[in-house]
Amino acid sequence: MPAVSSVLVVGGGAAGSAAAILLAGSGVAVEVVEARPGGLDAGSGITLQGNALRVLRDLGVWPAVQGAGFAFDSLGIRAPDPAGTLVAEIPDVRTGGPDLPATLGMHRPVLARILLERAADAGAKVRFGTSLTGLRQDPDGVDVELSDGSSGRYDLVVGADGIHSWTRRAIGIDTEPLGTGMGIWRVYVPRPAEVTRTDLTYGGPCYIAGYCPTGEGSVYAYLVEDAQDRSGLTAAEQVAVVRDLAAAYHGPWDAIRESLTDDTHVNYARFESHLVEGDWHRGRVVLAGDAAHSCPPTIAQGAAQALEDAAVLAELLSGGGAGELDELLRRYAERRRERARQVVDASVQLGRWMLERTPREQADVPGLMRRVSALVAVPA
Template identity: 65%
Template sequence: MPAVRNVLVVGGGAAGAAAAILLAEGGVAVDLIDLKPDVSALGSGITLQGNALRVLRQLGVWDQVRAEGYAFDTLGLRAPDPAGTLIAELTDIRTGGVDLPATMGMYRPALAKILIKRAGDAGVNVRFGTRPASLSQDGDAVTVGFSDGTTGTYDLVIGADGLRSWTRRAIGIDAEPQPVGMGIWRTFTRRPASVTRTDLFYGGPAYIAGYCPTGEDSIYAYLVEGVQDRAGLSPEEALATMRELSQAYHGPWDEIRETLTDPSRVNYTAFESHVIDGPWHRGRVVVIGDAAHSCPPTLAQGAAQALEDASVLAELLLRDAAVTEELWAEFTGRRLNRATEVVEASLQLTRWLLAHERGDVPGLMGRIAHLVEQPA
C-alpha cells in the first residue's frame, strides 16, 4: 500500500504533471491545480536532455514526445565571425541510455499538453484557474483552502508551483531566486534546413547566441546578454532589439534572422537561481522542481532535474507504507546534492562568461553529463 492515499499537486508544469501521473498510476487519488486558465505554457521552446527523456518514457509519453519534437546527438560550437565558422562538433553523451537520443528540442506548450492529457488519462483530477489560498497542517493531514472557496484535506501536498512558489512561502522556506546578471531573448520561428542540432556562438555582443530545432518545421533561437530592464519595450521594439543583437552572428543565423518578423514570438527573461539548502519538506508538504531549485539554462537541465524530482518522490511514496523521516532523508539524499551540483555548474558557466574568462566549458558539460547519466 502506498504511503499516501490522496495528494494535492500545486502546479501543472513538468514536475507537477509527472508526480501526478506516477502517483495516480500507483493507485493514489490525485488532485492537480494550476492558476493558469488552460494548459498553454509560457515560453517558446524547451531543450530536453537524455535524463529528462528517460523520465518521460517512464511516464508513458515518449512516443508522443518523439513524434512532436526533434532529436539530435551532437552540439556545434561556432565563431562570431562573418562566416559563422564551425569550430567544433561535439558528440553528446546519451544520458538517458543508449536507446534514447542525447537531446530533444520541443515546443514547450506541446509538451505541456501531452503531460496534462496523460495525467487526465491516468485519473488525475485536473483543475485549471485554481490556486491555493490557505494551508494548515494537523498531524498527518493537510487542509487547503482554494481560490474558488472550496477546501480539501490531503495526506500530502506537493508544491510544484515554480520560481515564485506560493507553497514554498506558505511553509516558511526562505529561499527566493536571485538574479545572476544575464537576460535572454527567445523567439520561436521556422526551422531553416541547415539547422539540425543546437549550435552555440560564444562572444560578440551577446554572451551566447544559439538555437535548437523543435520540430520538422520549427526552432527556437536565443541570445543571452547582460541583464537589462527591457520591460518598457513594445513588442515591435523587442523584435527590433533582438534582430539588431543578432546581426553579429552568421551561418544559420542569417537564415533565422530573415524569419524574425512576428513581435508576438519574442520574449525576454532575466536569469535567476536558487537552491533550498536542506530538506525540501515541512511536515506533509514538499516542494519540487523550480520551487526547490532553479538555474540559468546554460546546461539545459532545468526540466530534467524537475522531472527527476517527481520520479524519485513518487518512487518513495509508492514503495513505502508510511511517510516517515527515513523516507524524507532518502529523498533529500538522492536529490539535494545532485540538483545543487547541476545548479552550481550552470552558474559557473555564467560566471566565466560575465568575467570574459576562458573556462573549460566542454569539460564542465562532460562532468555533468556523466553525473546525470546515472539514474537519480
C-alpha cells in the same frame, strides 16, 4: 502500499505533472491545480537532455514526445564571423542510455500538454486557472483553500509551483532565487532547413547566441546578454532588440532573423538560481522542481532535474508505508539535493566564466560538461 492516499499537486509543469502521473498510477487519488488557463499555449522551446528523456519514457509519454520534437546527437560551435563558420561539431553524450537520443528539442507548451493529458489518463483530476491560496496542516493532513473558492483536505501537498513558489513561502522556507547577471531573449520561429541540432556561438554582442530545433517546422532561438531592465519595451520594440542583437550572427541566424515579424512573440527573462538547503518539506507539504532548486539554462538541465525530482518522490511514496511519511520526505531531499546542487553550481559557473571573461585556459568548460554528463547518466 503507498504512503499516502490523497495528494494535491500545485503546479502542472514538468515536476508536477510527472509526480501526478506516477502517483496516480500507483493508486493514489491525485488532483493537480494549475494557475495557467487550459490552453497552455505560451512559451517558446525547451531542450531536453537524455536523462530527461529517460524519465519521460518511464512516464509512458516518450512516443508522443519523440513524435512532437526533434532529436539530435551532436552540438555545433560557430564563430561570430560574417559566415557563421562552423568551427566544431561535438558528439553529445547519450545520458539517458544508448537507446535514447542525446538531446531532443520541442515546443514547451506541447510538452506540457502531453504530460497533463497523460496525468488525466492515469486518473489525476486536473484543474486549470486555479491556484493555492491557503493551507493549514495537522499531523494527519493538510486543509487547503483554492482561488476558485473551493477547499479540500489531502494527505500530502506537493508544491511544484515554480521558481517563485507561493507554496515555498507559505511553509516558511525563506530561500529565494537570486539573479546571476544574465538575461535571455527567446523567440519561436520557422526552422531553417540547415538547423538540425543546437549550434552555439560565443562572442559578439551576446554571451551566447544559440538555437534548438523543436520540430520539423520550428526552432527556438535565444540570445544571452547582461541582465537589464527590459520591462518597458513594447512588443514591437522587443522584436527590434532581438533583430539588432542577432544582426552580428550569421549562417542559419540570417534566416532566423529574416523570419522575425513585428508580431513574433518574444520572451525575455533574467537568469536566476537557488537551492533549498536541508529538508524540502515542512510537515505534509513538500517541494519539487523549480520550487526546490533552479538554475540558469546554460547546460539545459532545468526540466530534467524537475522530472528527476518527481521520479524519486513518487518512487519513495509509492513504496512506503503508513507512519513513514516524514522519513520518506527526508530521504527524498537527501537523494536529490547534492545532485541538484552540482547541476545548479555548474550552470552558474559556466555563466560566471562568461561574465568575468575568464581566459579559455582557465575556464575548463569541457571538464565541467564531462562531469555533469557523468553525473546525470546515472539514474537519480
